Amino acid sequence: xxxxxxxxxxxxxxxxxxxxxxxxxxxxxxxxxxxxxxxxxxxxxxxxxxxxxxxxxxxxxxxxxxxxxxxxxxxxxxxxxxxxxxxxxxxxxxxxxxxxxxxxxxxxxxxxxxxxxxxxxxxxxxxxxxxxxxxxxxxxxxxxxxxxxxxxxxxxxxxxxxxxxxxxxxxxxxxxxxxxxxxxxxxxxxxxxxxxxxxxxxxxxxxxxxxxxxxxxxxxxxxxxxxxxxxxxxxxxxxxxxxxxxxxxxxxxxxxxxxxxxxxxxxxxxxxxxxxxxxxxxxxxxxxxxxxxxxxxxxxxxxxxxxxxxxxxxxxxxxxxxxxxxxxxxxxxxxxxxxxxxxxxxxxxxxxxxxxxxxxxxxxx
Amino acid sequence: xxxxxxxxxxxxxxxxxxxxxxxxxxxxxxxxxxxxxxxxxxxxxxxxxxxxxxxxxxxxxxxxxxxxxxxxxxxxxxxxxxxxxxxxxxxxxxxxxxxxxxxxxxxxxxxxxxxxxxxxxxxxxxxxxxxxxxxxxxxxxxxxxxxxxxxxxxxxxxxxxxxxxxxxxxxxxxxxxxxxxxxxxxxxxxxxxxxxxxxxxxxxxxxxxxxxxxxxxxxxxxxxxxxxxxxxxxxxxxxxxxxxxxxxxxxxxxxxxxxxxxxxxxxxxxxxxxxxxxxxxxxxxxxxxxxxxxxxxxxxxxxxxxxxxx
Numbered sequence: 001x002x003x004x005x006x007x008x009x010x011x012x013x014x015x016x017x018x019x020x021x022x023x024x025x026x027x028x029x030x031x032x033x034x035x036x037x038x039x040x041x042x043x044x045x046x047x048x049x050x051x052x053x054x055x056x057x058x059x060x061x062x063x064x065x066x067x068x069x070x071x072x073x074x075x076x077x078x079x080x081x082x083x084x085x086x087x088x089x090x091x092x093x094x095x096x097x098x099x100x101x102x103x104x105x106x107x108x109x110x111x112x113x114x115x116x117x118x119x120x121x122x123x124x125x126x127x128x129x130x131x132x133x134x135x136x137x138x139x140x141x142x143x144x145x146x147x148x149x150x151x152x153x154x155x156x157x158x159x160x161x162x163x164x165x166x167x168x169x170x171x172x173x174x175x176x177x178x179x180x181x182x183x184x185x186x187x188x189x190x191x192x193x194x195x196x197x198x199x200x201x202x203x204x205x206x207x208x209x210x211x212x213x214x215x216x217x218x219x220x221x222x223x224x225x226x227x228x229x230x231x232x233x234x235x236x237x238x239x240x241x242x243x244x245x246x247x248x249x250x251x252x253x254x255x256x257x258x259x260x261x262x263x264x265x266x267x268x269x270x271x272x273x274x275x276x277x278x279x280x281x282x283x284x285x286x287x288x289x290x291x292x293x294x295x296x297x298x299x300x301x302x303x304x305x306x307x308x309x310x311x312x313x314x315x316x317x318x319x320x321x322x323x324x325x326x327x328x329x330x331x332x333x334x335x336x337x338x339x340x341x342x343x344x345x346x347x348x349x350x351x352x353x354x355x356x357x358x359x360x361x362x363x364x365x
Numbered sequence: 366x367x368x369x370x371x372x373x374x375x376x377x378x379x380x381x382x383x384x385x386x387x388x389x390x391x392x393x394x395x396x397x398x399x400x401x402x403x404x405x406x407x408x409x410x411x412x413x414x415x416x417x418x419x420x421x422x423x424x425x426x427x428x429x430x431x432x433x434x435x436x437x438x439x440x441x442x443x444x445x446x447x448x449x450x451x452x453x454x455x456x457x458x459x460x461x462x463x464x465x466x467x468x469x470x471x472x473x474x475x476x477x478x479x480x481x482x483x484x485x486x487x488x489x490x491x492x493x494x495x496x497x498x499x500x501x502x503x504x505x506x507x508x509x510x511x512x513x514x515x516x517x518x519x520x521x522x523x524x525x526x527x528x529x530x531x532x533x534x535x536x537x538x539x540x541x542x543x544x545x546x547x548x549x550x551x552x553x554x555x556x557x558x559x560x561x562x563x564x565x566x567x568x569x570x571x572x573x574x575x576x577x578x579x580x581x582x583x584x585x586x587x588x589x590x591x592x593x594x595x596x597x598x599x600x601x602x603x604x605x606x607x608x609x610x611x612x613x614x615x616x617x618x619x620x621x622x623x624x625x626x627x628x629x630x631x632x633x634x635x636x637x638x639x640x641x642x643x644x645x646x647x648x649x650x651x652x653x654x655x656x657x658x659x660x661x662x663x664x665x666x667x668x669x670x671x672x673x674x675x
Contacts, residue, residue, distance in 0.1 A: 052482070216590045218591060219583045226376075227628060227629045
């Protein structure tokens with residue numbers, strides 16, 4: 001019987017080892033090394049954020065950018081995308097793997113990559129890095145890192161205005177994922193937009209949590225949205241990744257509206273949810289990835305910071321065949337607001353502090 | 366005043382019930398496993414399998430198929446725990462942890478195989494919600510009388526049935542005997558291994574059902590990480606419930622209530638972070654305060670081997 005016991009422990013250890021090993025394996029096979037071609041192809045790699053491909057928003061947008069570049073510069077680049085383990089702890093390892101294999105440009109998708117890219121970029125000065133959503137201080141045009149940042153508050157301002165214009169109850173909601181400055185940027189822009197259009201509007205605002213888990217908790221998303229709808233809100237904007245699935249479910253259940261985020265979510269959700277999505281705040285991660293690859297191919301890659309805002313359509317609100325009629329009546333107003341923001345007449349707040357100052361400038365009714 | 370009333374509103378109550386059910390089902394499962402003397406820390410992993418197979422089954426064959434698939438997956442997965450912990454007598458904690466790790470990797474692997482992406486299944490349709498006639502027409506009662514998931518009454522019925530099985534049936538008596546004193550039970554001819562296996566398999570079926578409730582009824586699809594540690598909360602609920610089904614119901618309801626409260630009572634002038642940790646603080650207080658009086662089955666967690674004894 002002793003023998004059995006040892007055997008059991010071995011089986012357990014074996015299973016555990018198998019898991020660890022399978023976790024370390026990159027998601028895609030290595031492409032065959034470039035042959036003796038006269039002009040070697042540029043190699044571009046992407047490491048996704050937690051959630052990975054198939055999240056129907058953030059990571060899929062990055063992939064779309066990579067795909068577009070592959071289509072257009074097919075003969076001059078070769079691409080590869082990797083997914084980190086479930087907890088994302090091996091993201092730095094994957095970056096290093098690509099860098100040591102001699103990749104020319106490597107993207108880290110998501111602010112969680114900030115520290116890893118800062119470290120790995122120092123170790124591999126000849127490799128270029130693109131960091132989506134993260135900020136590394138003291139970069140210049142000669143740096144090998146470019147931070148791809150978005151003016152999410154500007155896009156959120158427009159969908160906030162859309163919500164306020166469409167709300168019949170005078171109450172709207174916001175459901176955030178993890179409570180971090182990045183998501184508070186969405187919140188601040190949204191509230192500012194709603195109050196700008198209707199200073200009397202009431203905005204309920206909640207977050208699903210304070211860890212990365214808060215981006216994949218549809219149960220909580222649903223409960224938070226239901227609580228907003230129960231209190232009279234009729235439109236809810238979510239900036240919460242997978243948690244937002246629950247927000248859409250709640251909208252269907254209560255026959256109310258919701259606003260999507262990052263991608264044009266009307267196109268990616270279940271058919272029965274489509275009618276309940278007023279619009280989405282588009283964040284064109286695909287454009288940022290594509291533009292960076294394009295710059296590399298055209299040999300004009302520059303380090304530093306690139307901001308994608310309303311002016312260059314890096315953010316905006318989504319219009320598609322499902323919501324075109326619904327938003328037709330407010331579109332002129334949204335376009336007018338957009339022009340004002342682009343022209344600098346409206347300075348959209350990007351944090352809670354700035355929001356407070358912004359609200360004080362609004363006329364009280 | 367309004368905030369005080371919101372503490373006990375029916376909408377809050379309905380939310381609490383929805384959040385109670387997954388914890389309750391898993392805790393009920395844990396009762397059966399531990400009454401038979403096997404600690405099942407792998408509940409979280411079994412729930413993950415339940416969420417995944419619940420979504421897959423529903424995607425291909427509707428919610429009933431999904432529920433059955435989740436229960437079947439829970440049974441199969443818990444059988445692994447049974448094999449390791451009962452037959453091979455691996456440390457039960459380690460075996461449970463293996464289960465939790467295996468579930469994460471396996472669900473991801475299978476999701477890629479079936480749907481081509483790592484972390485999310487396509488959206489699905491759930492059960493047709495129930496409404497209580499008459500009551501649903503009273504506006505004030507509408508939040509609790511309309512749109513009820515059929516799994517909610519099922520879960521409550523299972524608590525009653527579980528209690529009856531443990532207290533009134535021969536099987537229940539034998540299961541408890543095996544958890545208290547396996548040697549004595551063995552001496553009078555009870556098959557210790559069979560009883561323990563049944564306890565573990567029942568816990569797997571119930572934890573699988575808990576997962577199915579999450580993915581079919583609440584998430585309308587599988588999403589990696591959607592169990593959010595509820596399997597562990599269920600273990601706490603089972604302990605707080607003193608290893609009895611009805612106790613587990615009370616404990617789960619308490620957690621469900623505070624969970625719902627933390628999501629709903631934003632109007633109160635309390636820091637947001639505090640509300641967020643409230644369910645966990647309650648868990649800790651409850652475990653520290655009440656559990657001293659709780660008494661686990663005497664042979665809980667101790668592997669049984671025939672020849673080494675006596």
